[in-house]
Amino acid sequence: MPARPNIILLVMAFCLLAPGMHAEKPLVLAKQGSFFINQEDLATAFPTAAGTPQPGHVSVKGMYVQYQIPQTRNRAAYPVIMVHGSAHTGKTYEETPDGRMGWAEYFVRHGVPVYVVDHSGRARSGFDPTARAPGFTKFTNEQAWVRFRFGPQPFVPFANTQFPVKAQEEYYAQLVPNTETSLPGAGQNTIDALAKLLDRIGPAVILVHSQSGAYGIGAAIARPNLVKAVVSVEPRSCAASPADIQSVFTHVPLLTMFGDFQKGDPDWAGRMAECVATVGHIKEAHGTAENIYLPDAGIHGNSHMMMMDLNNQQLADIILAWLNRHARQ
Amino acid sequence: MPARPNIILLVMAFCLLAPGMHAEKPLVLAKQGSFFINQEDLATAFPTAAGTPQPGHVSVKGMYVQYQIPQTRNRAAYPVIMVHGSAHTGKTYEETPDGRMGWAEYFVRHGVPVYVVDHSGRARSGFDPTARAPGFTKFTNEQAWVRFRFGPQPFVPFANTQFPVKAQEEYYAQLVPNTETSLPGAGQNTIDALAKLLDRIGPAVILVHSQSGAYGIGAAIARPNLVKAVVSVEPRSCAASPADIQSVFTHVPLLTMFGDFQKGDPDWAGRMAECVATVGHIKEAHGTAENIYLPDAGIHGNSHMMMMDLNNQQLADIILAWLNRHARQ
Numbered sequence: 001m002p003a004r005p006n007i008i009l010l011v012m013a014f015c016l017l018a019p020g021m022h023a024e025k026p027l028v029l030a031k032q033g034s035f036f037i038n039q040e041d042l043a044t045a046f047p048t049a050a051g052t053p054q055p056g057h058v059s060v061k062g063m064y065v066q067y068q069i070p071q072t073r074n075r076a077a078y079p080v081i082m083v084h085g086s087a088h089t090g091k092t093y094e095e096t097p098d099g100r101m102g103w104a105e106y107f108v109r110h111g112v113p114v115y116v117v118d119h120s121g122r123a124r125s126g127f128d129p130t131a132r133a134p135g136f137t138k139f140t141n142e143q144a145w146v147r148f149r150f151g152p153q154p155f156v157p158f159a160n161t162q163f164p165v166k167a168q169e170e171y172y173a174q175l176v177p178n179t180e181t182s183l184p185g186a187g188q189n190t191i192d193a194l195a196k197l198l199d200r201i202g203p204a205v206i207l208v209h210s211q212s213g214a215y216g217i218g219a220a221i222a223r224p225n226l227v228k229a230v231v232s233v234e235p236r237s238c239a240a241s242p243a244d245i246q247s248v249f250t251h252v253p254l255l256t257m258f259g260d261f262q263k264g265d266p267d268w269a270g271r272m273a274e275c276v277a278t279v280g281h282i283k284e285a286h287g288t289a290e291n292i293y294l295p296d297a298g299i300h301g302n303s304h305m306m307m308m309d310l311n312n313q314q315l316a317d318i319i320l321a322w323l324n325r326h327a328r329q
Numbered sequence: 330m331p332a333r334p335n336i337i338l339l340v341m342a343f344c345l346l347a348p349g350m351h352a353e354k355p356l357v358l359a360k361q362g363s364f365f366i367n368q369e370d371l372a373t374a375f376p377t378a379a380g381t382p383q384p385g386h387v388s389v390k391g392m393y394v395q396y397q398i399p400q401t402r403n404r405a406a407y408p409v410i411m412v413h414g415s416a417h418t419g420k421t422y423e424e425t426p427d428g429r430m431g432w433a434e435y436f437v438r439h440g441v442p443v444y445v446v447d448h449s450g451r452a453r454s455g456f457d458p459t460a461r462a463p464g465f466t467k468f469t470n471e472q473a474w475v476r477f478r479f480g481p482q483p484f485v486p487f488a489n490t491q492f493p494v495k496a497q498e499e500y501y502a503q504l505v506p507n508t509e510t511s512l513p514g515a516g517q518n519t520i521d522a523l524a525k526l527l528d529r530i531g532p533a534v535i536l537v538h539s540q541s542g543a544y545g546i547g548a549a550i551a552r553p554n555l556v557k558a559v560v561s562v563e564p565r566s567c568a569a570s571p572a573d574i575q576s577v578f579t580h581v582p583l584l585t586m587f588g589d590f591q592k593g594d595p596d597w598a599g600r601m602a603e604c605v606a607t608v609g610h611i612k613e614a615h616g617t618a619e620n621i622y623l624p625d626a627g628i629h630g631n632s633h634m635m636m637m638d639l640n641n642q643q644l645a646d647i648i649l650a651w652l653n654r655h656a657r658q
Contacts (some may be wrong), residue, residue: 027358033424035491036502042472062502064420071355092392095362105361124418127504128467136458140385141370173365173391176455180404219399227585317352 024101027109028071036062037200038120038193044130058184064124066090067115068104074111076328077320078205078228081115083190083196084108085210085236087139089123090116091174092209093213096308097167103307106316114195115201118187119212121180123289136177141168143166148304149261149268158261162301162309187211191218198226205327207231207319210304213238219292220252229253230329233305234268238275244249245281253288253326254279255319259302259309260295268304288326292318353430356438357400365391367449368524373459389512391527392522393453393520397417397433399466403410403440405657406649407534407557410444410526411436412519412540414565416451416468416504418446421538425637427493427498432536435645444530448541450509465506465648470497473504476599477633478590487590491630491638500637516540520547536560536648538634539595541565549581558582558656559650563597563633567604572619574610582617582655583608583649588638589624590630597633617655621647 039062045055055254072155081103091114093104104114118125139147144152150165151157157165164171181184194215198204203226208216213235220227221244230252238256240249256275262268272299275291292323294302294315302309335379368391374384384566411433413421422433422445424462433443447454468476479494480486486494493500509515523544527533532555537545542564548554550573559581561567562572567585569578585604591597604620610617623644 024360027354027361031353032356033428033430034420035424035428036499039498041498041501044469054469054472056471058467058469059498059501064503068422091363091453094395095364099364101362115424118453122419122504123455124447124503125501126452129506129508133547138386138387138458140373142385143383169368169370169388170365172367172370172388173455174393174453175388176453177458178527179458288632294636304503 001242013325014098016118027105030069030071032068034064034066034275036064036125037064038189038196042128044128058128060126060128061185061189062125063120063121063190063197063199064090064118065115066112066115066117067104067112070108072233073113077110077112077182077323078115078327078329079201080114080118080205080207081194082207083117083194083206083212083215083280084119085212086178087144088138089173089174089176090118092305093307096164096182097174099167099168100312103312103316106313109267110320112320115197115204117190117193117197118272119180119187120193121183121186122178123176127179136179137180138177139261141172143227144172147267149195149265150303158301160301161303162311163303163305163306164310171305187215188218191215191222194219195222197222203227203228203325203329205229205232208235209233209307211236217244221248224248224252227252229255231323232275233306234257234258234271235275236271236277238271238278240278242281245278245285245287249282250285252285254282255289256291256328257306257315257319258291259304259306261303267292277293290322301329330492337339338527338639356434358437358545359398359400361397363393365393365454367392367525368520371457373457378577386424387457388519389455389457390402390449390514390522391454392519392526393419393447394444394526395444395446397437398442399437399440402442403439406439406441406652407532407656407658408442408444408530409436409522409534409536410446412446412523412535412537412543413448413546415507416467416473418503419447419504420503421634421637425493425641426496426503427614428496429641432641432645435642436473436649439647439649444526444533446522446526447524448467448516450512450515451507452505456508465508467502467506473501476596478588478594479632487630490578490629490632491640492632492634493637493639500634515617517547518542520527523548524551527552531555532557532658534558534560534652537564537612538562538636540565546573550577553577554635555658558584558652560652561585561604561636565600567600567607569607571610574614574616576605578611579614579616583611584651584655585620586617586635586648587620587622588633588635588643589629590632619651630637
């Protein structure tokens with residue numbers, strides 16, 4: 001009976017391929033759109049930087065916000081504001097470099113209104129080209145590979161990396177200069193804009209990444225009654241003063257989450273240590289806080305860009321479940 | 330009977346408010362996402378512009394593309410690629426400054442897959458901050474007001490303007506520097522990327538605005554069998570050589586469309602005259618081409634930013650009907 005093994009192989013192949021073959025259900029939105037928040041006019045003598053001076057005003061500091069509201073909402077869930085890190089834009093939370101669904105749509109499909117921003121002063125938020133800024137930070141592909149922990153050196157991947165390294169060229173294309181340094185205020189403008197965004201849309205969760213870790217803390221301090229939780233994915237900073245912990249984080253839950261390959265990395269190990277300390281201080285003050293170090297939870301291979309990693313939906317499920325426990329309305 | 334006039338006023342108020350109160354139907358998408366096209370790696374010695382040189386490579390020229398595919402498609406309609414103009418980004422086709430639906434979603438709701446781009450070298454497409462470009466073009470609010478014909482001088486509106494002038498601060502926030510001049514190729518990179526986008530998604534209509542008028546013509550010349558029509562909204566250029574008209578525009582339909590307040594404006598009147606001439610040459614060659622000067626069609630008050638004007642859906646309907654006549658699959 002040589003047919004039997006072939007049938008078994010066929011069934012196995014079907015079971016392996018079926019999830020990928022299965023078309024996504026339609027995405028049903030009650031509303032979507034985009035707007036700016038916190039912009040102001042700046043007088044300038046040289047709007048074009050080159051050519052004849054034409055004094056006038058330019059709009060700066062406005063933060064671009066793109067949102068989607070699902071038709072069927074999870075009424076217990078607050079909206080989530082997603083904030084990218086250094087060198088990136090709101091693209092971070094959209095389709096992954098290898099063409100899978102990003103966190104923004106995944107959250108929307110779980111009934112959560114999502115607001116994705118470009119930092120004030122970057123990408124669709126624009127910047128001031130007339131400012132004589134001391135240069136704009138920009139990551140090379142080589143720097144991104146090592147600092148975001150796709151592998152130990154360019155372009156050698158960690159054996160078990162979850163990052164879709166085959167799509168690395170698609171990923172590099174989304175790295176942009178940090179032009180917000182052209183504006184007075186620089187990163188603080190994004191905190192200010194997040195506060196105004198909360199005033200506009202009401203209570204929400206803030207999900208931040210890397211550079212914007214400090215913006216999540218800052219927004220919670222600025223609007224402690226509107227920020228219902230801070231989810232901080234591999235933040236560069238978890239710094240919060242004892243006074244802020246007492247007045248803000250006793251009632252604003254904080255989740256921090258770190259990936260793999262960082263135990264021997266002084267930068268990342270130090271950053272997680274700071275978050276673990278902040279989590280400890282919040283718990284001592286009887287607030288709700290948790291650091292999830294993914295390898296300790298049995299989840300291996302995650303890079304700094306975990307929202308793009310192959311298991312990004314597994315990680316989104318962890319965040320959604322945590323919010324369902326600690327940030328219900 | 331003093332009650333009668335009150336009832337009439339109430340009914341009138343209801344009739345005026347009802348269309349705005351009426352919630353939109355849900356938007357049902359088969360798929361959405363974003364990706365880059367045509368990126369390449371560039372060697373750089375100073376990725377951060379300031380600080381220690383760290384030679385490496387940066388990804389440049391990639392064009393950011395954001396797309397939505399409706400669940401219920403108009404099978405006769407080709408997808409539409411929407412390309413913004415100078416100083417703007419893909420935001421152009423999203424929610425209007427005063428919070429109404431933009432052309433991108435409106436087309437999707439009419440069964441048309443829509444691809445909205447940020448020019449290569451601008452906004453979410455990034456740029457090269459290490460290049461010593463001769464400065465980036467940036468429009469002041471005052472320049473935008475006059476050049477885009479919201480009124481005769483800042484900030485005096487034309488009496489019958491369709492532009493939502495009350496939301497002008499929201500509009501100015503979307504103006505960004507034209508950073509594509511930092512890249513070798515500058516605007517040509519967007520034409521190259523549009524050609525690659527057509528290779529990826531197949532036959533499509535290209536809808537361009539202002540600066541990108543030349544990109545619509547250029548993309549049609551680059552991919553004459555994949556561009557099924559060019560819709561050129563107030564293009565800065567309609568230039569096409571006799572050879573291109575003969576080999577391309579005899580079978581690629583061209584629609585150009587101009588708004589109000591430009592008869593006395595030498596810039597805009599000259600640009601429309603060039604389009605009228607190109608349209609005439611295409612018709613002489615037995616191709617399909619039309620220029621719609623909106624005031625001649627009885628539609629008044631439109632600015633250069635007509636996709637944001639109060640009657641933007643009326644104008645979208647004109648474009649959709651024209652495509653239904655001249656670009657059916």
